[in-house]
Amino acid sequence: MDYVNEIILERLRTLLKARLGIIISPSLSPRVLRKLQDYLEQWPGGWSGLFIEIDEKRNDLALKHLADIFVITHTYFFREHTHFDFLKNVILPDLQDSRQTELRIWSAASSSGEEAYSILLSMIDFYGDEYFQLDAGVLATDISRQALEKGVTGVYSADSLKNVPKQLAERWFNPDEEGTVIIDERLRNEVTYRWLNLVDPFPPFRRPFHVIFCRNVMLYFEEEMRSAVIEKLSRSLASGGWLIIGQAEDSRPARNWLQPVSGSIYRKSTLG
Numbered sequence: 001m002d003y004v005n006e007i008i009l010e011r012l013r014t015l016l017k018a019r020l021g022i023i024i025s026p027s028l029s030p031r032v033l034r035k036l037q038d039y040l041e042q043w044p045g046g047w048s049g050l051f052i053e054i055d056e057k058r059n060d061l062a063l064k065h066l067a068d069i070f071v072i073t074h075t076y077f078f079r080e081h082t083h084f085d086f087l088k089n090v091i092l093p094d095l096q097d098s099r100q101t102e103l104r105i106w107s108a109a110s111s112s113g114e115e116a117y118s119i120l121l122s123m124i125d126f127y128g129d130e131y132f133q134l135d136a137g138v139l140a141t142d143i144s145r146q147a148l149e150k151g152v153t154g155v156y157s158a159d160s161l162k163n164v165p166k167q168l169a170e171r172w173f174n175p176d177e178e179g180t181v182i183i184d185e186r187l188r189n190e191v192t193y194r195w196l197n198l199v200d201p202f203p204p205f206r207r208p209f210h211v212i213f214c215r216n217v218m219l220y221f222e223e224e225m226r227s228a229v230i231e232k233l234s235r236s237l238a239s240g241g242w243l244i245i246g247q248a249e250d251s252r253p254a255r256n257w258l259q260p261v262s263g264s265i266y267r268k269s270t271l272g
């Protein structure tokens, strides 16, 4: 493989930051270096070929390969559980009061599906089996193809259920022979997984969303990019819709377009 010298690293750093919002540490870990090496070996033209392909020819597949190498996909079920309590105790009753039977929820930067399934489990906990009478579902998007694949498969370690309320875990997760658990097919069918880069212009959505979770991803973005993403998310909300951001993230730009409900929860005006 071509040696990863300072010039290459700088170009890589600039590219990842501009195209994916990913900030890489000054020195690459052995794990990342190994993955880069494996990828470059299959890539004709080495580094310069790769940079031309991504920067000039806008080869999305090559960018996706790089995203797979650098993303941090750490997540778990019911992470920051107060958001799911808020969904169940405030947002869903509000949508029910307004006789909303079509529910559009987006887990943006969903990683491997734990967030999307936690949303779904909260909805099922609230609606009971009536949930399946609604025109509802969750869109889960990310830039990590492995993470999206894991969400589609719905197989998790038994340990990962520790934050899932017991009655929901028992009903919706089935143990398999390998000692892992697989989420019930009925729930898997309720989540649509798509590759979507938050930094790019959003695709035209059929209808606006009632709730968007976009958590623990923008903390890696620079201020200007974070603000641009929050603006796009706000525009993707229905009037009266809710945006939920990670608790450790700077969500202040959201105040430009939405009303703060708490430090990490925002609502679009019902007039907007």
Ligand SMILES: C[S@@+](CC[C@H](N)C(=O)[O-])C[C@H]1O[C@@H](n2cnc3c(N)ncnc32)[C@H](O)[C@@H]1O
Pocket (backbone or CB within 6 Å): 019, 020, 021, 022, 071, 072, 073, 074, 075, 076, 079, 108, 109, 110, 111, 112, 115, 141, 142, 143, 144, 147, 196, 197, 198, 199, 214, 215, 216, 217, 246
């Ligand atoms: C730390 S995980 C957070 C997962 C989940 N939202 C949570 O709070 O547990 C961050 C996720 O953001 C994704 N990500 C990073 N940059 C992204 C971008 N530009 N567009 C979309 N997703 C991105 C990563 O692939 C990763 O799965």
